[in-house]
Amino acid sequence: MGEQRTLASVVYDSKRKVTRRERFLQEMDRVIPWATLIALVAPHYVKPGRGRRPMPLETMLRIYFLQQWFNLSDPQAEDMLYNSESMRRFARVELGEDTVPDESTILRFRHLLEAHQLTAQMFDAVRDLLAARDVLVTTGTTVDATLIAAPSSTKNATKTRDPEMRQTRKGKSWYFGMKCHIGTDPQGFVHTLVTTDAAHSDIGQLPHLVHGLEDTLHGDKAYWKEADRVAYEAHGGQYLINQRGERTPARDALNRERSRIRARGEHLFHVVKVLWGFTKVRYRGLMKNTVRALAAFALANLLLARKRLVPAGT
Structure with missing residues (x-):
């Protein structure tokens, strides 16, 4: 963002009320490890040279995060700017001086992240940050899964449903889409994420959701297996999966009683x-949605973790 200000921007500074959106963006701006995340993307980002000057990398990353928080498509992201x-x-864009990225530029940046699987590296970087700041602990793991729906209609160009999505039954209802399987620490911070189509069983992903250092294991009844309980307790662990029967x-x-702890693993789903x-x-x-x-x-x-990452009053 340059120093040239528009009249609307100057008037905006004089308003008295700080909206919830502004407060949220300010808090996230303080806790995101910008330098680390930018360093992950920079080796793959286009360098200035011939042709149109590329948008600043930090601006594009900030817009991408806005898309996650406000569920924006690429055209919607351009309009909201x-x-x-x-x-x-938040995106560091000033209408009076800077070029606002169009939807094609936003699309290409998203494709860049997908092609190099950079959000997986970002996920690992955030996990490592929480561990280094003693926010993420390894004493226990809670496992859980949630369904993300996909369009089941065939009214599209190919006249087919997404072949990588599947349907599953939950209770008396059928759902079509994918699953996000997570492993969290006892406080609810996710340390492992695995995605599958909706037809995969929850318990089948259990080996991929534990890190091996936990002393306790929590989960709902979908993860209960007597053979696992015997093996886990034989190694000195506490198998606290909700019991079936x-x-x-x-x-x-x-x-x-067990669900009081297990429920903390669902806080991320709510967010x-x-x-x-x-x-x-x-x-x-599945790849793009992963x-x-x-x-x-x-x-x-x-x-x-924002209140534990940023001291009060800063």
Whole structure:
């Protein structure tokens, strides 16, 4: 953002109320490790040379994060940069001087992240940051999964549904889409993310969600397996998966007690799906939506940890 200011920007500075959107963007701006994330993308980003001057890398990364938080398509992201002063300020774009990235530029940047799987590296970088700041702990793991819906209609150019998505039954209802499987620490910070189509069983992904250093393992009944319990406890661990079997007052009380800890693993789902709107896939194919999921859960980790990453009053 340059020093040239528009009249609208100057007037915006004089307003008295700080909106919830502004406060949220300010908090996220302080906790995101910009230097680390930019360094991950920089080797793959276009360098200035012949042709049109590329947009600043940090600006494009900031716009990409805005897309995750406000569930914006590429055209919507371009429109919001014209409509919202708070978003322009977060993206470091000034209408009076800077060029606003168009939807094609935003699309190409997203494709760059997908081609090099850079959001997986961002996810790892955020996890390492939380571990280094003693926010993420390794004493236990909670495993869980959530469904992300996909369009089941065949009214499209290919007259087919997404071949990488599948359907599954939950209760008496059928769902078509994908699953996000996560492993979190006892506080609810996700350390592992795996995606599959919706037909994959939850328990089948359990070996991919543990890191091997935990002493306790929590999860709902979908992860219960007697053979796993025997093996886990034989190695000195506490197998605290909710028990299956006939319901009795004692078993119900035990599962309720275990669920008090297990439920913390669902806080990230609330942020990503309810607050940020990632309830339905935007793209075809599991890879593209996995890229988005990794970015969303990394940012959700930072949101939940923001008060511990930034001292009060800064």
